[in-house]
Amino acid sequence: MLFIKRRTNPAAKLAKRQYARVYNINLPGLKLALMMFALFFLCLIIYCCVVEYSETTLAQGVVINAKGDVQVRAKASGTIMNIPIKEGQYVKANQILFSLSRDYGGKEGSVIEYEAAHYLSEIKRNNDRMRNMTSSVDNLKRNLTRQLAIIDDQISASSIKINKAKELVANTQETLGSYALIEKKGYVSKNDLNIRRNDVLNAQLNLKLEESNLLQLQSNKSSIRDNTQYQIDDLKTQSLYLDNRNSEIERTLATQGSKSLTMLAPTDGYVVAINFPPGKAVTQDTEVVVVIRHDTSSPLEGYIYIPSDGAGRINAGDKVKIRFDAWPVDKYGTVTTTLEDFVPITIDTRSLLVPLPQGKTYYLARVQLPPFFTDSGKRKRMLLGGMTLNADIVLDKRPLVVLLLAPLERARQRFLSF
Known part of the structure; x- marks a missing residue:
């Protein structure tokens, strides 16, 4: 028979690492902490959806005087x-x-005599061209008068045709009305009535064609007059340029007496x-x-050079934030302006006004700048020609959440789109 002995001796003491410690949990405090944590993330999500970030392109440039x-x-x-x-x-x-x-030459004579002969031959060529241009202008005017007279005759003939067509339409409509009355009495057949209706439609169609022809003639008249006037103005402009060039040469010849x-x-x-x-x-x-x-009252301009990898969406009128190297942005702030002009043609790197990394192509853009700007301390800071600058051209504004989700979108387009 097995007997179980009741142990009355206390259990042996265990070491600190041999049993688990029991903590008291403050449940209301934990709920409050979790609620505050959830509210923080909710506010962060709302902030990312409401607040916008600016997508920009970085460019470098220099300040120049607007007068050049x-x-x-x-x-x-x-x-x-x-x-x-x-x-x-x-x-x-x-x-x-x-x-x-x-300088004076040797066997060929002096430079002054050579230049005088060169200038005189240029004046002669210019005068010949001016006479040819004057003759061309006269011919254009005569041709214009002759063409306008022909078109006016055609317009008059077309107007007569329109009047005749209107009379024909009225007569055919009157005939159709008469046939409709006697057709009810049985004196004419329906086939004859349909023939009269076709006559009315043909007369109306001829009237529309004549009116369209008249409008086309009037349009041709305006077009011929405008084109001829454009050619005349262009020839007169060239003739005026040659006349001014002759006057300049005459002034040069008049002052060639000194050595x-x-x-x-x-x-x-x-x-x-x-x-x-x-x-x-x-x-x-x-x-x-x-x-x-040097004109302190003159407005300044900024020539900025945009690299080719950031010039795809640049347009005139875009917002630009300017940061000047002479006025650090963390202390003096930025100047906000707009892009006035963008030249969509790559420029030669040898003509750059500021040193830029080689191996890239650049596009030129222009912004208008004030002669001074006001910093964060409400003090005016003068801008001078030659100051280098960095420009952030704003391309687009999107919610901040789009920026956070951009890596996922790029991964989706790269690996999941087929």
């Missing part, structure tokens, strides 16, 4: 004798920029380039000095 630069060119061939200015120097209008000495020329600054500004040193021989119309106009 002035290129001072040599008025005649010769040798540069003296350049009393330096690059970066501020010059005033009519200040001496450089002196030019006219030296002094070129003056056409406006106030800064000398930014001297292309030739003293003693260098140059030909006529060679660019020697470049002066940037």
Whole structure:
């Protein structure tokens, strides 16, 4: 027989790591924490659906004066004798920029005589072209008068035809009415009545055709007049250009008596380039000095260069945020403007005004800038020509949730779309 002995001795003490600890859970506090956590995520989702982010394209550029630069060119061939200015120097209008000495040749005679003969031959060619243009204008006017007279005769004949067609329509309608009355009495057959109806329809159709012909003649008359006037205006513009060129040549010939020329600054500004040193021989119309106009009241422009990988959706009128390197954005803020012009043609990297990474193609765009802007501290900050800038061109605005879901959308289009 098996007896179970009741143990009265207390159990042996266990070590701390040999049993599980029991924690007291504050259920109301846990519910409150979970509710706050859920509200946080709900607010985050609402924020992502309501708040928009701007999709932008980054571009770089430079600030220039809206009036541009002035290129001072040599008025005649010769040798540069003296350049009393330096690059970066501020010059005033009519200040001496450089002196030019006219060279004399050997067996062929002087440069002045050669240029005079060249100018005289150009004047002769221009006069011949102007006479031909005047003759062409007279011929165009005579042809226009003759063509308008022919069209007017055709319009008159068409008007007579329209009147006759209207009379024919009235007569056929009257005949149809008479046939309809006597057809009821049995004097004519329905076949005769249908023939009269066809006569009315044919008369109305002829009337519509004549009216359409009249409208076409009037349209041709306006078109011929406009085209001829355009050709006449174009010939007159070319003739005016040649006349101005002859006047310029005559002024040049009148001032060719001296052996030296002094070129003056056409406006106030800064000398930014001297292309030739003293003693260098140059030909006529060679660019020697470049002066940037200095006008603090003039509006500024920004030339920005957009890389090809970000120029697909650029349009004039897009919003642009400008950040100037001279005024850090974290302290002075940005300037918001609009894209005034976008040139959809790639530009030569050698003509860039700012250094940009090589190996890419760029497009040129232009924005209008104020002479100064107000920073976050309500202070005016002056903008100067030559300042480099970074531009964020706003392409589109979308909810923030679209940005968060963009990786999933790209994965779907890449792996799940067939």
